[in-house]
Amino acid sequence: GNSVTQMEGPVTLSEEAFLTINCTYTATGYPSLFWYVQYPGEGLQLLLKATKADDKGSNKGFEATYRKETTSFHLEKGSVQVSDSAVYFCALRFLGRGSTLGRLYFGRGTQLTVWP
Amino acid sequence: NAGVTQTPKFRVLKTGQSMTLLCAQDMNHEYMYWYRQDPGMGLRLIHYSVGEGTTAKGEVPDGYNVSRLKKQNFLLGLESAAPSQTSVYFCASSYTALNTEAFFGQGTRLTVV
Numbered sequence: 161g162n163s164v165t166q167m168e169g170p171v172t173l174s175e176e177a178f179l180t181i182n183c184t185y186t187a188t189g190y191p192s193l194f195w196y197v198q199y200p201g202e203g204l205q206l207l208l209k210a211t212k213a214d215d216k217g218s219n220k221g222f223e224a225t226y227r228k229e230t231t232s233f234h235l236e237k238g239s240v241q242v243s244d245s246a247v248y249f250c251a252l253r254f255l256g257r258g259s260t261l262g263r264l265y266f267g268r269g270t271q272l273t274v275w276p
Numbered sequence: 277n278a279g280v281t282q283t284p285k286f287r288v289l290k291t292g293q294s295m296t297l298l299c300a301q302d303m304n305h306e307y308m309y310w311y312r313q314d315p316g317m318g319l320r321l322i323h324y325s326v327g328e329g330t331t332a333k334g335e336v337p338d339g340y341n342v343s344r345l346k347k348q349n350f351l352l353g354l355e356s357a358a359p360s361q362t363s364v365y366f367c368a369s370s371y372t373a374l375n376t377e378a379f380f381g382q383g384t385r386l387t388v389v
Contacts, residue, residue: 164318196380202382202383203280203366203380203381203382203383204319204366204368204380205380206377206378209377249318249319253378262307262324262326262370262372263309263321263324263334264309264319264321264368264378266311266318266319266320267318268316268317268318269318
């Protein structure tokens with residue numbers, strides 16, 4: 161089946177610390193991979209994505225590389241800020257026509273808290 | 277641009293009551309989804325729709341019904357609410373399965389007492 165496993169939180173860091181949130185997946189096919197972010201009281205927003213092996217998605221200082229050999233898509237940021245405090249979700253999605261395609265499979269989410 | 281709009285944002289129900297959650301999108305998207313979010317569980321798919329007039333079950337469909345009478349609206353119904361349905365509900369939409377990004381609404385926090 162298809163599933164996403166991400167590291168359990170919560171993760172607590174000081175401002176300017178390095179962040180890694182691990183994400184691995186199992187998939188019956190060749191999915192696209194995503195990181196979504198949920199700020200307090202809000203819906204999910206797309207943070208970054210990668211659609212094929214070795215692609216690197218990046219946005220707002222965050223990066224993640226699609227590693228097919230290790231089925232991973234770890235999220236990293238070199239220097240976190242207080243404003244990065246949120247819940248981060250790793251997800252996969254298959255692209256293509258058909259009634260069973262297009263849904264997102266989510267990990268359980270990782271709560272990040274950054275202290276000043 | 278409104279994007280994906282969910283109503284209501286908050287609701288408290290008594291066990292056995294019914295209600296309908298409305299999701300509206302103004303992006304002419306074909307695909308629409310209802311997820312529920314529970315602590316430590318991530319988001320789980322309840323039902324989805326690949327176009328007007330079509331719906332399909334997700335991974336946790338029991339106790340819910342949906343309808344997609346108009347392309348822009350996707351309704352989620354609870355016929356007889358149970359405490360286990362206390363959750364945050366998110367609607368999402370995407371143009372097609374060929375488009376990589378899904379857009380999410382702000383969520384509806386439902387409490388069943």
